[in-house]
Amino acid sequence: MKINGTPYRSVWVNEKDGWSIHIFDQTRLPFSLDILRLTTQQEVAHAIRTMQVRGAPLIGAVAAYGLALALRQDASDAAMEQNATMLAATRPTAVNLHWAIDRMLNSLRPVAPADRVAAAYAEAGRICNEDAAQNEAIGRHGLELIREIAKNRPAGTQINLLTHCNAGWIATVDWGTALAPIYMAHDEGLNVHVWVDETRPRNQGAALTAWELGSHGVPHTVIADNAGGHLMQHGKVDLVIVGTDRVTRTGDVANKIGTYLKALAAQDNKVPFWVALPSTTIDWSVANGVTEIPIEERAASEITHVAGRDENGKQTRVQITPDGSPAANPAFDVTPARLVTGLITERGVCPATEEGLRSLFPEQ
Ligand SMILES: CSC[C@H]1O[C@H](OP(=O)(O)O)[C@H](O)[C@@H]1O
Numbered sequence: 181m182k183i184n185g186t187p188y189r190s191v192w193v194n195e196k197d198g199w200s201i202h203i204f205d206q207t208r209l210p211f212s213l214d215i216l217r218l219t220t221q222q223e224v225a226h227a228i229r230t231m232q233v234r235g236a237p238l239i240g241a242v243a244a245y246g247l248a249l250a251l252r253q254d255a256s257d258a259a260m261e262q263n264a265t266m267l268a269a270t271r272p273t274a275v276n277l278h279w280a281i282d283r284m285l286n287s288l289r290p291v292a293p294a295d296r297v298a299a300a301y302a303e304a305g306r307i308c309n310e311d312a313a314q315n316e317a318i319g320r321h322g323l324e325l326i327r328e329i330a331k332n333r334p335a336g337t338q339i340n341l342l343t344h345c346n347a348g349w350i351a352t353v354d355w356g357t358a359l360a361p362i363y364m365a366h367d368e369g370l371n372v373h374v375w376v377d378e379t380r381p382r383n384q385g386a387a388l389t390a391w392e393l394g395s396h397g398v399p400h401t402v403i404a405d406n407a408g409g410h411l412m413q414h415g416k417v418d419l420v421i422v423g424t425d426r427v428t429r430t431g432d433v434a435n436k437i438g439t440y441l442k443a444l445a446a447q448d449n450k451v452p453f454w455v456a457l458p459s460t461t462i463d464w465s466v467a468n469g470v471t472e473i474p475i476e477e478r479a480a481s482e483i484t485h486v487a488g489r490d491e492n493g494k495q496t497r498v499q500i501t502p503d504g505s506p507a508a509n510p511a512f513d514v515t516p517a518r519l520v521t522g523l524i525t526e527r528g529v530c531p532a533t534e535e536g537l538r539s540l541f542p543e544q
Pocket residue numbers: 234235236237344345346347348351352356357358384422423424425435436511
């Protein structure tokens with residue numbers, strides 16, 4: 181996507197040296213656009229753990245380059261396996277991370293150590309190109325859902341969408357998943373407006389989705405996470421569309437904490453609840469998301485403190501809870517398939533069922 185007219189992806193090889201990796205420091209957005217240069221697998225792991233880089237498909241792509249950086253230091257079998265394991269362990273819920281590392285290992289194991297660095301950069305580059313293409317296709321398929329709503333309305337009527345967390349281009353290599361259809365609808369002139377869940381505790385919606393949509397000129401309104409049900413109850417939401425970190429073969433959806441509650445409100449108010457994902461987010465080995473998907477527990481400090489910019493324009497963090505109050509911070513929840521209207525993938529849309537997914541991915 182473009183920032184001030186300049187096209188960007190969310191990860192790229194530094195053109196000056198041909199090997200270090202550039203990402204945006206997402207903990208500095210929306211107030212500062214800082215590009216981080218990563219030169220070691222340790223720096224990549226730190227960036228993923230601290231969420232300087234985040235978003236299921238993107239952490240997979242960045243971890244793939246992290247393995248390429250590791251191979252520059254030591255391309256032996258033992259080091260490659262050890263570094264792959266370390267990178268895969270940086271965050272537990274997004275299956276794309278594990279998929280990307282497995283794909284890199286499967287492509288590199290047969291390669292002679294002396295040739296592994298070049299092969300790793302090539303494979304990581306393919307992962308990035310495929311993600312961008314998949315998300316663009318998700319955009320085209322999701323656009324049809326928005327067009328369908330518009331077709332049944334007087335021309336120009338505002339179409340109100342709600343999204344949770346950030347599943348935009350900055351959460352992927354490019355285009356995004358949940359936001360891709362919205363960008364395409366806006367660009368073709370449909371009158372779309374987005375209710376943006378702030379998405380406590382890290383506020384990916386308030387800080388990242390609002391920044392993305394504002395940068396692209398998409399009308400949006402930031403809301404408290406707890407406001408979504410009220411807006412649906414009052415007919416102000418036509419469609420909920422979110423991203424995901426892992427979808428089971430039966431259609432259960434792991435996504436940012438709070439998604440499940442949004443799905444419950446959507447069902448109660450008969451609002452379509454769609455989930456956008458590339459096939460790299462499907463975990464075919466898992467049937468029951470609630471019992472089998474590992475939910476990341478993050479630091480209590482993400483609950484007790486909030487990041488922002490003070491009145492002097494300085495980025496800071498402030499404490500919002502009493503000293504000594506314990507805090508719990510599950511970072512994801514699982515929405516059962518029965519609450520999901522459908523899945524939007526790069527091969528089209530389908531019901532949130534095993535039959536639906538296998539109709540699109542019969543090779544699995
Ligand atoms: C396109 S995947 C976006 C997905 O990832 C986010 O998690 P995090 O910000 O913790 O990396 C969130 O669950 C989004 O829906």
